Amino acid sequence: MHRYVQTWSGDNYTSWETLRFNLKMGIGLALSGVSNLGHDIGGFSGPKPDPELFVRWVQFGILLPRFSIHSWNDDQSANEPWMHPEVTPYISDLIKFRYRLMPYLYDLLWRHHRAYEPVIRPTFLDFPHDPRCFEENDDWMLGANLLVAPVVEPGQRARPVYLPAGSGWYDFFSGDHFSGGQMVTLPAPWDRPGLLAKEGSAIPLNLADQHFAKPRDQRGFSLFPPRGGGAFVAGCFEDDGESERYRQGRHWSWQLKVQTSPEEISVEVSRSGEGFPPRDRLGLLLPRFETRTLRVVGGTIRDDRMAGSHRVLEVGIGDHL
Numbered sequence: 001m002h003r004y005v006q007t008w009s010g011d012n013y014t015s016w017e018t019l020r021f022n023l024k025m026g027i028g029l030a031l032s033g034v035s036n037l038g039h040d041i042g043g044f045s046g047p048k049p050d051p052e053l054f055v056r057w058v059q060f061g062i063l064l065p066r067f068s069i070h071s072w073n074d075d076q077s078a079n080e081p082w083m084h085p086e087v088t089p090y091i092s093d094l095i096k097f098r099y100r101l102m103p104y105l106y107d108l109l110w111r112h113h114r115a116y117e118p119v120i121r122p123t124f125l126d127f128p129h130d131p132r133c134f135e136e137n138d139d140w141m142l143g144a145n146l147l148v149a150p151v152v153e154p155g156q157r158a159r160p161v162y163l164p165a166g167s168g169w170y171d172f173f174s175g176d177h178f179s180g181g182q183m184v185t186l187p188a189p190w191d192r193p194g195l196l197a198k199e200g201s202a203i204p205l206n207l208a209d210q211h212f213a214k215p216r217d218q219r220g221f222s223l224f225p226p227r228g229g230g231a232f233v234a235g236c237f238e239d240d241g242e243s244e245r246y247r248q249g250r251h252w253s254w255q256l257k258v259q260t261s262p263e264e265i266s267v268e269v270s271r272s273g274e275g276f277p278p279r280d281r282l283g284l285l286l287p288r289f290e291t292r293t294l295r296v297v298g299g300t301i302r303d304d305r306m307a308g309s310h311r312v313l314e315v316g317i318g319d320h321l
Contacts, residue, residue: 026064030120035118036119038064038067038068042069043079051087054083055091056152063101089191094191104143107235127164130181146198147196148195156188161186163179175286177227178196200232201224202232206220219279221254229261233258250274281314281317282314284312299315
């Protein structure tokens, strides 16, 4: 198994420059074969970060395999999630979002373990035919399907980001759709990271509310379907999350086969492998603007409703999956 790598930048003084340097260093490590990495959130030494820098650092850190808030600060302070009460609600929401995204991160680490696929990578790795992706930038890919646009400068409430050509892109949170090959400006609030999903992808999620020392798991997928006709396959790796029985083949995977037309979205759900627990439901999230008829093969739609910025479907799948 791969060990975690804690990155360190010499006298790691707390600053916006250090945040940006951590980004570059992480991408370089991943391209060199070390993907199971993370940074010291807020900096390890120096004075404690101010509220804005701390929030931006957390937004960046929750999307890395290793996420750790700890420090040895020169001013005798310690970096903690509640160190700035005025932004603690933002920090709490961001950590909850990390737990929601955990199945995707888990799957990416499995891919790294099996095939040495880098978990984080520069955009040019997935879009080598777009010369704009080779220009200096602060964007990066989390796996093949999520484009991360972190804020690395103070006072910013919007973030320009170049969308690689060859794919359409969805704002992960608002559901807004953009064509690739252009520069767009995204809102950059404190309660969520800048994040876009590639058109024709499905991101595995844990939709259960999390409580300290009481982990819960409810599988879901956030679907970002082709806007017209198209097809794609998505899935995720799972095991029991505790033992090493995966070495004896005790692991399984979900698979979604998605077919779209201008009028309908068809999703075929299946699960294969050894040792998976019974499930009676699966959540499917779509952008709020998605109004096409949805048909599920291998399950029954129990509920179809709007909730915030998503169209949410609850699918009964039965113990046979």
